[in-house]
Amino acid sequence: MKKEQALAARLHPRLRDWFFASFPGFTHAQLLCVPAVLNRESILLTSPTGSGKTLAGFLGVFDSVLRELESNGLKPGVRCIYISPLRALAYDIEKNLRGPITGMGLENELRIHLRTGDTPASERTKFRNKPSHFLVTTPESLAILLAQQSYAQHLAHTKFVIVDELHSFAGNKRGADLSISLERLQMLRGQSNLCRVGLSATAAPLDLLAQFLVGKNRHCRVAEARIEKEQIVDVFSPIRRDPYPPSGYTGVRLYAELSQLIRSRQSVIVFTNVRSAAEQIGLRLREQLPELADAIEIHHASLDRSVRLEVEDRLKSGELRAVVCSTSLELGIDIGAVDLVVMVATPKGVSRAIQRIGRSGHSLNKNSHGILVATNVNDLVEATVTAKLVRERALDPIKILDKPFDVVAQHIVGMVALAPASVDSIYQLITRARPFHDLTRKEFDRILHYLEGGGKALAQQYRGVFGKISVSDDGTVSLAHPRVAREFLVNIGTIVSEGFVDVMLKRRRLGSVEEGFIKGLQIGDLFVLGGRVVRLIDTGVQEAFVERADGQLPTIPRWNAAKMPLTSGVARAVRQLRADLAQQLRRETNDSLCVDWLVEHYQISLANAQAIVEQFRAQLAVSDVPTGDSMLIELYRDDDFSHYFFHALIGRSANDALSRIVAWRMKNRSGGNALVTIDDSGLLLTLRRFQELTLEDWRLCFEREGAEEDLRLALRGSELVKWQFRGVAQTGLMVPRNYPGHQRARKQMHWSTETIFR
Template sequence: MNQFADVWFHNQGWEPHKFQRDAWKSIAKGKSGLLNAPTGFGKTFAIWFGVLAHYYEDSAYQKRKAKARQTKLHALWITPLRALSKEIYKATNQVSADLELDYKIELRTGDTSLSQRQKQRKSPPQALITTPESVHLLLASKGATDYFSQLEFIVIDEWHELLGSKRGVLVELALSRIKAINPRLKIWGISATIGNLEQAQEILLGVNHSGVMVRADLKKQIKIETVLPDSLEKFPWAGHLGIRLLDKVIDIVNSHKSTLIFTNTRSQSEIWYQQIIMHYPEFAGILAIHHGSLSDEVRLWVEDALHEGRLKAVVCTSSLDLGVDFRPVDCVIQVGSPKGVARFLQRAGRSGHRPHETSYIYYVPTNSLEIIEGDSLKYAVKEQIIEQRIPYIRSFDVLIQYLMTLAVGDGFMADEIFTEVSTTHCFASLSRKEFDECLSMLIHGGKSLSAYDDFHRLVLDDGRYKVESRKLAMRHRLSIGAIVSDAMMKVKFMSGKYLGSIEESFISKLNTGDVFWFSGRQLELLHVRNMEVVVRPTTKSKGVVPSWMGGRFSISPDLGVAIRHSFKSIHQSRQVSKEVSFLRPLFKEQEKRSGLPREDELLVEYVSTKYGYHLFVYPFDGKLVHEGMAQVLAYRLGKIKPATFSIASNEYGFELLSATKYEMDDVQIKNLLSPQGLHQDITAGINVQEMARRRFRDIAGIAGLIFQGYPGKAMKAKHLQANAGLFFSVFEDYDPDNLLLREAYDEVFDFQLEEGRMQLAFERIANHAIILAFPKQLTPFSFPIFSESFREKYSNEDWQSRLELLKLQLEGKIE
């Protein structure tokens, strides 16, 4: 029984789901747990009414509340996105208003004013909805221990989203501290389905936990439709077909009430917005754009207009992926490969965001070969193949930042914090020697930086480590967090109106008077001052679209499995999907010119053209893995006969191009693709040191070795890189066992080179039959990869017409 829920649900005319009642019962018994339920079935209420019932009805808590002289924080709700925080805030406040409760809920995010934050510290509400970074800011305040002393609940929303990032490590560390302050603490996670749900629960609640898993036995109906072009291009190239399907996309938008058009990158969203407005001017005013680099004002306006049903469509990125409930949205369009099954499902769930409503998602391939992913996605969803989220371990940069956070707040005792930190998944293998090394970097700069006063940050006062310098404390509070990106520059009109932020690396390539598309507008660059880009609207016809660093991500291993499975049905003559059926002419052309692999076969092509000798390999393992594999093969070929290679790759395969001819046979290919000695060849064949040097910049920023700058006066990216590079060189020369240096190399192998995935790919290929083909010309499979390198070669606008000419030659339409 939960009287608050019963009354409120009755007034809404709703009947609670079984999973909601299960959650309320578990919370009433004082349990912690993880809740897993489909989008749109009321996960928030499943936890929230349990929290409310505890506040008003738990007798032990009533006694503690009566003893306390002032209101103390009762519940902390942590979300990964500000938009989601606002959504939770609206929903929970509505309950308090409907039931006339005196349970006060407030928001605390990066948008919350300084005065409001100070007020929340002195006189906290009953519940605070916030982000991982804001929780660490609270821990960096004096009196943090007292502030959290009566906290009964921490709820981590969209836990799967935080899990595979350093922000998840921030959550783990905050939980370890608050659990120590208040052992009665009840922790609840809310998560979508992921491949390692049990591990996600263990990381959240700790090893040997006694928490519960509440899973909804409800299936969300998802209708997936692939948008096919009118004719099939047998020689496709990336980024070409997407816009060609614009008319079909608009037909879908017009047949629905409200549509979200998801793209994978911010630059792609700008292109799609621009194209729609250009070709369909009637969409002005009812079409909007939403991505993470736009100003809060713009994004808030879009979110409110979506809620109120004033927009026909919004072109967006992952900024609208999570939890946000836009009731009018009844259709989602995914432009290009979603790169992962979980992401595709998450986006599908933005439409039909109500119990038992069907989610409609249309998949729009950006080139012919991507059409196969429509078949793969349907298979993966049907078979419930969903990615795991790989948690970070041994993130020493986050640990150093956390120790500084505690020192800026109430100070800490080393033994106590070592014990707490060792209970987290991230630092379960942390030795006392390593912990002390992290500590020594804060006390005197460690082995190599002790001569510099700037790195003497902590003092020992009565057994507690503290920060005495107010300047250091302020700089640290400004640097809390684990989100890293290129230095961002503010884009403003001359009037001072702020449009959003853009990466410095993009702006540095532009000259005064150049035109670029941003925030759905065509803008002319007037001048750059400090970290501000001053622009004005323009009608000049040519504009470049910003590219953001965040755009590089590869297909997941699980989507790779599903794509390779689709190749099974390519060879079947009946009962095939409409995608496979549509692609038949392309596959026939591929088979005629070269070969067509099955699920357990690997196709390798060796082609000679006027550009040189091309080795094409098709493992279907994703662009990032392919880049690493190509560099390993280049190194191995170079040992046979020295040569210079250029490398190109896409999600399906990679190319090595050289002026040097090699003898290719099955034995040679088997040796080149052998898993034997892979780690050594990666280390020798790839400039891992340079990759680690770049990676180190982010690590140094998180650990506080380099100061990123004050608000509005951020340091230039090249200065940050130079400063970080200096530390990197010092550690390499004088402190080669430095934990942060080791972390940089580990992250390169684990996340950039994805060495684990590469090893699995090489091992899988060792058991595959090899199809070695020597086509006379480029093939339908090789042409898209070739076009990637061709684009690099001819970076001016002429590359498109050159490529079109080459395609017509391959099709035999011209000599």
């Protein structure tokens, strides 16, 4: 109580009056965060969803702005930048900020600018001429603003930066990009340190993420708010007691159960792991629930912005009974009407599961409720351990991406697009960002050399084409030509262009699908987008024209969305369950005792436990239960082929690397190629019968020595390397995605990348 009174006394009276008229009191998250922001201390706040953490970041900002307004008047210029990982979240925060501003009667004094890739040119011009005090943006749009003097001058007054969902940035290139942008913002600010506020519901490890937020040799307070409401997580499987149901049975039961949940709840979000599944499930639910069809929508990143915003607004207002989405509604959006989250297929990690479950009961006085749906026994085991880890809040640790050179190259051009700078000052700025703290001067000089002419292989003949910068004798870096700045502004960002075609219904853009999908269609073919069946009637340049075809049988689009890999924490927990249950089954002949043990230890239903035990018992009868202690290899032969399955529950990404090493070594021993199939649980090698190896030969294929070199040889010239090179070449500004005034055709980008790669 004393802490609440003390904090209330520190707030500006106008802010204090609005707050207590709107809320009963401070949450624990706010008591931890607001004093730090008032003191201009950087802070990383980790707090459960629905605990008021976003307002915790903004309360101290509002206090500062009110006091400035009261003392000298509020001059134009940005005071606070809010950075979001998703455009949907940025849009949501921009709307939510208007509540306190209106509540305090500051509509005429405080302005908000929402800046994303969707922002109209008229709004951008308005901000350039009359800057707002609050800027709500994404990492990509922030980098664009920092590279133009007409915008950057407005950012020099920034006192606060709030990075929401910090964990979503730390392990990827978008985060590396953001970390340098924050250092450039600090450079504009001068000697006075920015107050950086990082918010996350699933941050781990905290000390490392605090370093990521503030950079090298700066203090950051770390605060962990207590959990003030219950998070309920259940496991459901349509397979019941039989682990091997007849074909089609699980699908029929899945849709029947989902329909019943939607009927019985106020509003439900159904998460899938890929966009094609969202389209398929959304369409089937509309068929199952014709009376609610208009209140069931689909939401994913390939849908047009207007479609997405309409769905978000209807969801927030309580109009919708269900939204089926992929990952697009996963982070931070305030959707208080939702009272249940259903996850069809496990989300492959504890932190992602917690984020998704937190979309329900997204207010202080409501519990969050999530259901993990498993459609086969392997999924059921994964869902069972995921639910247990969620209850224990055993978060997935995040690993910061280490010094991606293409991001450095992009920022060097961005910095000198604003003004020439010395080599030393650029190097010092970049290495203050945590992902680049160990970037060596030799590595940095190589990046400079690359930017001067495309690197050693290209500079001799094509310096004029690939050269972005010039370095003078005194070490000053400047642009090689004024056109570089114009080209740079339309090629900023680390998100690789994926080659999608716009789908147009009359004059409205419905969304986009893969080029490859459209190429496989004929005029008159039917497919699904936005949960509605449409008929292809014509195609143009990067456009496909459709008409509605309600009630027709569609072809579901196969989105180019990579499946998410299993996290190491969940994989470890699955291996532990396997080992413990296998030990029980070897010791007990009475399966009911093993079922009881599963029910007690993992809090699952009797039917789910029976299905798991029956499958494990069958596995022991014909083979063994794979655990982490040894490598189980199972061999199945048909007329022409031998199929080796290697049980390695280490996740899809690790198995991808492992399979390439093993297949390369197998080829060197027996000749010929192997057909490789991977998933989270292991890898399948399909060989011709003459290629079969002995157990001792297989042992040699898994030797640790020389693994890195064999992986490098296996990858040489592979499509994977070409695809990765395509992304690096785009981010590193070697292959432009766009030219000023128009977008490059996908075929042109592919041709350019292929030519350079060869």
